[in-house]
Amino acid sequence: xxxxxxxRPREQYxxxxxxxxxxxxxxxxxxxxxxDGFSVSDACRLAGVSTAAPYRHFSDRNAMLEAVALDAMxxxxxxxxxxxxGHEPGSPDAIAALGTGYVRFATANPGTxxxxxxxxxxxxxxxxxxxxxxxxxxxxxxxxxxxxxxxxRVRHQAFLLWTFVHGLSFLSIDGKTDFAxxxxxxxxxxxxxxxxxxxxxx
Amino acid sequence: xxxxxxxRPREQYxxxxxxxxxxxxxxxxxxxxxxDGFSVSDACRLAGVSTAAPYRHFSDRNAMLEAVALDAMxxxxxxxxxxxxGHEPGSPDAIAALGTGYVRFATANPGTxxxxxxxxxxxxxxxxxxxxxxxxxxxxxxxxxxxxxxxxRVRHQAFLLWTFVHGLSFLSIDGKTDFAxxxxxxxxxxxxxxxxxxxxxx
DNA sequence: TCGAAACGTTAGATGCTCTAACATTGTTAG
DNA sequence: CTAACAATGTTAGAGCATCTAACGTTTCGA
Numbered sequence: 001x002x003x004x005x006x007x008r009p010r011e012q013y014x015x016x017x018x019x020x021x022x023x024x025x026x027x028x029x030x031x032x033x034x035x036d037g038f039s040v041s042d043a044c045r046l047a048g049v050s051t052a053a054p055y056r057h058f059s060d061r062n063a064m065l066e067a068v069a070l071d072a073m074x075x076x077x078x079x080x081x082x083x084x085x086g087h088e089p090g091s092p093d094a095i096a097a098l099g100t101g102y103v104r105f106a107t108a109n110p111g112t113x114x115x116x117x118x119x120x121x122x123x124x125x126x127x128x129x130x131x132x133x134x135x136x137x138x139x140x141x142x143x144x145x146x147x148x149x150x151x152x153r154v155r156h157q158a159f160l161l162w163t164f165v166h167g168l169s170f171l172s173i174d175g176k177t178d179f180a181x182x183x184x185x186x187x188x189x190x191x192x193x194x195x196x197x198x199x200x201x202x
Numbered sequence: 203x204x205x206x207x208x209x210r211p212r213e214q215y216x217x218x219x220x221x222x223x224x225x226x227x228x229x230x231x232x233x234x235x236x237x238d239g240f241s242v243s244d245a246c247r248l249a250g251v252s253t254a255a256p257y258r259h260f261s262d263r264n265a266m267l268e269a270v271a272l273d274a275m276x277x278x279x280x281x282x283x284x285x286x287x288g289h290e291p292g293s294p295d296a297i298a299a300l301g302t303g304y305v306r307f308a309t310a311n312p313g314t315x316x317x318x319x320x321x322x323x324x325x326x327x328x329x330x331x332x333x334x335x336x337x338x339x340x341x342x343x344x345x346x347x348x349x350x351x352x353x354x355r356v357r358h359q360a361f362l363l364w365t366f367v368h369g370l371s372f373l374s375i376d377g378k379t380d381f382a383x384x385x386x387x388x389x390x391x392x393x394x395x396x397x398x399x400x401x402x403x404x
Numbered sequence: 405t406c407g408a409a410a411c412g413t414t415a416g417a418t419g420c421t422c423t424a425a426c427a428t429t430g431t432t433a434g
Numbered sequence: 435c436t437a438a439c440a441a442t443g444t445t446a447g448a449g450c451a452t453c454t455a456a457c458g459t460t461t462c463g464a
Contacts, residue, residue: 015442040422052422052446053444055421056441056442061420119375119377130378155380159391163370163373163391164369166372167369173321176319189365193399196399196401217411220411253452258412262453406464407463409460409462411460412457414455417454418451418452420452421448423447424445424446426444426445427443427444428442428444430440431438434435
């Protein structure tokens with residue numbers, strides 16, 4: 001067994017999978033200290049390598065953050081899939097579950113969520129991952145209306161819903177909700193908003 | 203006339219109103235380069251003082267940002283008041299105007315908006331300014347329902363609306379809307395969401 | 405008017421990002 | 435098998451940022 005933990009000092013000159021270790025360290029630090037609080041040096045300490053090592057794998061500090069954002073976006077898609085499983089496709093239940101999954105990811109990974117949605121100046125990969133994620137919403141709304149393709153009506157409705165859960169995510173992670181227990185009440189709030197925002201009208 | 207511009211070098215030893223000048227410089231830089239891109243040194247260069255000068259007025263870099271956030275919060279309240287003027291108090295028009303003002307401030311001052319709503323670990327002043335701002339929303343909803351005091355129903359409705367405009371603000375400043383022209387279409391989106399979210403039901 | 409308080413400056417300690425030059429290991433062509 | 439080369443690590447250091455310490459200048463009140 002090779003020593004690949006991020007916490008213990010290495011015995012070998014080559015790490016083995018430093019890129020992955022650095023992304024993990026970066027993510028952990030972003031959660032602990034936020035995007036600005038994060039430092040490349042700290043990540044190096046966590047991974048047990050010198051401060052110059054990351055530059056073999058990332059062009060700069062920002063690229064490290066971008067890699068975390070990319071990971072997070074994919075993970076969020078997975079979480080949304082999981083939360084949606086078992087619900088009738090296109091049903092209000094399924095749509096609300098999609099929204100709930102979104103907010104749940106945000107509150108469970110506030111630093112990463114904020115990072116993933118900050119304006120990374122035109123990272124094509126990240127944009128693409130975001131679209132894959134959003135595609136789930138579009139598709140559910142499409143099925144809800146029984147449309148065969150993504151129409152303007154579908155797009156408009158999806159945007160209203162996304163806007164709501166996105167706002168709820170930020171208010172939650174910034175501590176602006178005065179819910180006694182966010183965890184318990186959030187799904188009901190999402191459900192209410194979904195039902196009210198989602199009408200045929202367009 | 204004393205030299206108080208932020209761009210020109212001073213002739214006098216004492217600046218006159220350095221605190222104000224630094225807040226202005228900080229705000230400008232936050233808009234230009236974002237919260238992380240901002241540096242105290244840059245602000246000093248703009249204000250024409252040495253890099254040690256700010257520490258007579260602010261405990262640290264973060265306190266400078268907090269001062270900007272505080273200013274912004276007050277300014278946002280003003281903008282919301284202005285946008286609401288002329289509408290019947292408690293009317294859907296007034297409420298939608300309140301929301302539109304919120305989003306307009308965010309898109310006009312993205313860096314500052316993001317800063318103002320980031321989680322500044324328990325700044326009482328900032329929290330208080332936020333509550334003053336939110337009070338406007340609560341009051342309009344209260345009047346909308348003809349209630350004499352802020353009831354749970356009012357609070358719940360206000361929260362739904364705030365959530366929506368907050369989400370719309372972030373999606374807008376992060377370039378996640380595919381509106382052809384945000385400026386033109388945003389008020390209609392806010393109007394639609396307001397009408398759908400705002401129902402007696404609770 | 406004179407001493408203290410307020411407010412600025414320079415110098416420097418410390419830490420961060422990133423690059424250059426060099427060291428070690430893995431890989432592959434002959 | 436082995437010598438080159440590619441990949442991936444290291445150390446040293448340039449350059450810039452935050453913040454503190456010690457000190458200079460101006461304002462203001464007793």
